[in-house]
Amino acid sequence: MQIMNEKYIYRCLQLARLAEYYVAPNPMVGAILVQHTEQGDKILGEGWHMQYGGPHAEPNCIANAEHAHPQGIDYKSCTLYVNLEPCSHYGKTPPCAELIIRKGIGRVVVGMLDPNPQVAGRGVRMMQEAGVDVQVGVLEKECFELNKRFVCLHTQHRPYVILKWAQTADGYIDVARDSGVPLIISTPLTKQLVHQQRAENMAIMVGTRTVILDNPRLLNTRWSGRNPIRITQDRHHVLPEDSNIFSDQSPTIVYRDNTEWTHVLSDLAKRNIHSVLVEGGAILLQNIIDSGLYDEVHVEVSQYSLLQSVGKLLQGVEAPKYVFSTQPTIVDGNLIYVEYKNGF
Ligand SMILES: NC(=O)c1ccc[n+]([C@@H]2O[C@H](COP(=O)([O-])OP(=O)(O)OC[C@H]3O[C@@H](n4cnc5c(N)ncnc54)[C@H](OP(=O)(O)O)[C@@H]3O)[C@@H](O)[C@H]2O)c1
Numbered sequence: 001m002q003i004m005n006e007k008y009i010y011r012c013l014q015l016a017r018l019a020e021y022y023v024a025p026n027p028m029v030g031a032i033l034v035q036h037t038e039q040g041d042k043i044l045g046e047g048w049h050m051q052y053g054g055p056h057a058e059p060n061c062i063a064n065a066e067h068a069h070p071q072g073i074d075y076k077s078c079t080l081y082v083n084l085e086p087c088s089h090y091g092k093t094p095p096c097a098e099l100i101i102r103k104g105i106g107r108v109v110v111g112m113l114d115p116n117p118q119v120a121g122r123g124v125r126m127m128q129e130a131g132v133d134v135q136v137g138v139l140e141k142e143c144f145e146l147n148k149r150f151v152c153l154h155t156q157h158r159p160y161v162i163l164k165w166a167q168t169a170d171g172y173i174d175v176a177r178d179s180g181v182p183l184i185i186s187t188p189l190t191k192q193l194v195h196q197q198r199a200e201n202m203a204i205m206v207g208t209r210t211v212i213l214d215n216p217r218l219l220n221t222r223w224s225g226r227n228p229i230r231i232t233q234d235r236h237h238v239l240p241e242d243s244n245i246f247s248d249q250s251p252t253i254v255y256r257d258n259t260e261w262t263h264v265l266s267d268l269a270k271r272n273i274h275s276v277l278v279e280g281g282a283i284l285l286q287n288i289i290d291s292g293l294y295d296e297v298h299v300e301v302s303q304y305s306l307l308q309s310v311g312k313l314l315q316g317v318e319a320p321k322y323v324f325s326t327q328p329t330i331v332d333g334n335l336i337y338v339e340y341k342n343g344f
Contacts, residue, residue, distance in 0.1 A: 002138075004041070005081070005109050005135070005138045006138060006139055008032055008034060008079075008081040008109065009081055009083055009109065009111045009138045009139045009142075009143070010139065010142075011030070011032055011046070011081070012029075012030035012031060012032060012057075012081050012082055012083040012111065013030060013083050013111075013139070013142060013143065013146055014030065015030025015031070015032070015046055015047070015048040015057070016028035016029050016030035016048055016049070016057070016083055016146060017030075017146065018030075018048055018050075019048055019049055019050050019051065020199075020200065020225070021199045021200070021224060021225025021226060022050065022051045022052065022225070022226075023049055023050070023051060023052050024052065024149070024202045024274060024275070025052070025149075025150065025153065025202060025272045025273065025274040026049060026052050026053075026150070027049070027084055027114075027147040027150040028048075028049065028083075028146055028147060029048065029049045029056060029057040029082065029083060029084045030046070030047070030048040030049075030057050030082070030083055031046070031047050031048070031057040031058045031060070031061035031080060031081065031082040031083075032045070032046045032047075032061060032080075032081050033045045033046075033061055033062065033065045033073075033078055033079075033080050033081075033105075034078060034079050034080075034081065035073070035074070035077055035078045036077055036078070036079065037077070044065040044068065044069055044073060044078065045061050045062065045063075045064040045065025045066070045067075045068060045069075046061055046064060047059070047060030047061030047062070047063070047064050048060060048061075053092050054093075055093055056086075056087065056093055056096050057082060057096075058080065058082060058086055058096040058099060058100065059093070059096065059099055061080070062099065062103060075103045075104045075105045075106065076104055076105075076106045077106060078105055078106060078107070079105075079106065079107040079108065079109055080100060080105050080107070080108045080109070081108075081109045082108070082109075082110055082111065083110075083111035083112070083139075083143045083146065084110070084111060084112060084114055084143065084147065085110050085112070085113045085114040085119055085121070085123045085124055085136070086100060086108070086110070086123040086127070087114065087118075087119050087123055088118075088119055088122040088123040088125075088126050089118045089119065089122075091118075095123070095126075096123070097122075097123040097124075097126040097127050098126070100127055100132065101126070101127060101130040101132065105132060106132070106133060107132065107133040107134075107135075108127055108132055108133070108134045108135070109134075109135045109138055110124065110134065110135065110136045110137075110138070111137075111138050111139055111140065111142075111143035112136070112137065112140045112143040112144055113136060115150075115151050115154040115155050116150075116154050117154065124136055148160055148295075149201070149202075149274040149275040150274055152274065152275075152295065152344055153269060153272070153273075153274040155344070156344050157266070157269050158265040158266065158268070158269050158293070159202070159203070159265065159268050159269060159273050159274050159275050159276045160201075160274060160275040160276075160295050161265075161275075161276055161278065161288070161293065161294040161295050161296075162197065162201060162275070162276070162277045162278065162294070162295065162296045162297075162298060163278050163285055163288060163289070163294050163296070163297045163298070163320075164194065164197065164277055164278065164279050164280075164297075164298040164299070165279070165280045165281075165282075165285060165299055165300075165319060165320065166185035166186050166190075166299070166300040166301075166302070166334075167185065167299065167300070167301055167302070167319040168183070168185065168301075168302055168304060168305055168306045168309055168316070169301060169302060169303055169304055169305050169308075170305040170306055171318060171319045172306045172316030172317060172318060172319060173185075173280060173281065173282055173316075173317050173318070173319045174281075174316065174317040175306070175310060175314045175315065175316055175317070176314070176315040176316060176317055177213045177317075182213075182214060183306070183309060183310065183316075185300065185302045185309070185334075186300060186334070187331075187332035187333070187334060188332075189331060189332045190300055190331055190332055190334055190336070191222065192222045192223065193331070194279075195220050195221065195222035195223040196222075196223040197277050197298070198218075198219075198220040198223070198227075198228050198277060199220050199223045199224065199225030199226065199228075200225075200275070200277075201228060201275040201276060201277040202228060202229060202273045202274055202275050202276070203228050203229040203230070203231050203253075203268065203273050203275065203276040203277070204218050204228040204229070204230055204231065204276065204277045204278075204279060205230075205231040205232065205264075205276055205277070205278045205279070205284070206218065206231075206232055206245075206278075206279050206280055206281065206284065207232065207233065207280065207281045207283055207284030207285075208232060208233050208234055208235075208238070208239065209281055209283065210232075210279075210280055210281040210284075211232050211234075211239055211243055211245055212238065212239065212240075212243075215243055215244050216244060216245065217244040217245070217247065217249070218230045218244075218245055218250075218279075219249055219250060226250075227249055227250035228250065228277065229250060229251050229252070229253065229273060230245045230250055230251070230252040230253070231252070231253045231254075231255070231264070231268075231276065232245060232252070232253075232254055232255070233254070233255045233256075233259040233264075233284070234254050234255070234256050235255075235256060235257075235259050237256065239254070253268075253271075255267075261287060261288055261291050261293060262291070262293065265293060278294075281317065282317055282318060282319060282320050285320040286320045286321065289320055289321070289322060294341065295340070295341050295344060296338065296339065296340055296341065297322060297337070297338070297339045297341075298336070298337070298338050298339075299319075299322070299324070299336075299337045300331075300334050300335070300336050300337075301328070301334060301335040301336075301337065302333075302334050303333055303334070303335075324337045324339060325339065326338065326339055
């Protein structure tokens with residue numbers, strides 16, 4: 001039974017991920033309806049939460065199953081598998097737990113409880129009180145990992161934070177800018193992978209000097225999905241109004257009066273932003289590392305020193321101080337280190 005439960009919850013996770021770039025800040029959820037017969041199991045329908053504000057995975061799954069089986073479904077002999085606890089509250093859509101009860105589904109297997117205080121076990125209780133056989137906690141680690149950003153927002157009341165930078169083999173993220181053109185460390189492929197990260201996270205942040213020196217657009221143009229919300233700081237009101245980050249392709253938030261990291265995090269949480277990718281520069285990244293309030297560090301290290309990269313002796317901008325404890329992977333000749341802080 002446990003092996004079958006895991007197999008079906010794995011399928012839910014696959015379905016959930018289909019909407020990876022479209023549901024934030026909602027969680028990614030997939031559901032399947034399985035009928036158990038003497039001849040074996042039959043999947044009657046599948047569904048997933050496809051976009052923010054749209055119907056949840058459970059009604060989509062049930063609608064698909066009913067469409068495929070117009071002769072009717074014996075719900076009592078079915079199990080609904082879903083990677084996150086069905087909701088119990090009226091939000092943009094009616095409660096999924098209520099739909100499950102109304103359909104008379106015999107059994108429900110839930111990957112993990114919903115950390116959202118509006119649900120937090122209520123969905124499970126509602127179904128159990130109505131006589132549904134409910135099992136909770138199948139592939140919990142995998143379910144948690146898929147929705148770590150959503151879980152972080154609801155349990156830590158701050159967004160999930162990923163720090164990201166690229167540096168030379170001897171630890172520089174750029175040349176000191178009055179001494180030349182910007183240093184290129186990423187390759188076209190690793191740049192594309194950064195755009196994938198921009199699609200995975202709701203927001204992207206850079207420091208004041210990075211906006212001034214690089215004038216980045218901070219959009220996602222090399223991967224599917226949305227542009228991230230752009231964030232920066234400007235405590236001395238020095239950012240030019242025509243900076244690329246103020247383009248109308250995506251919203252931009254600028255912290256002026258209070259640029260402290262703890263304030264930025266709590267304000268982003270209030271705005272329901274569940275994740276932020278911080279792409280430098282060194283001062284902003286070091287501030288965040290020193291605060292301890294981050295969850296992952298992704299660093300790309302080229303195989304060349306600053307001198308080898310630019311061909312002459314120039315002053316460099318030192319990378320943040322960070323000691324890697326993991327082994328890197330190699331992409332296009334560059335080393336990619338990914339470090340996870342131990343949970344939150
Ligand atoms: N290789 C990479 O991955 C990468 C990525 C991004 C950038 N870069 C490079 O990094 C360089 C810029 O980095 P950077 O380290 O000089 O600057 P930065 O981190 O982009 O910005 C730092 C500035 O932010 C302002 N700031 C606002 N709030 C602050 C606070 N609470 N605490 C401290 N500072 C605060 C400060 O300016 P005020 O004192 O004026 O407020 C500070 O000088 C550029 O050369 C850029 O090309 C490289």
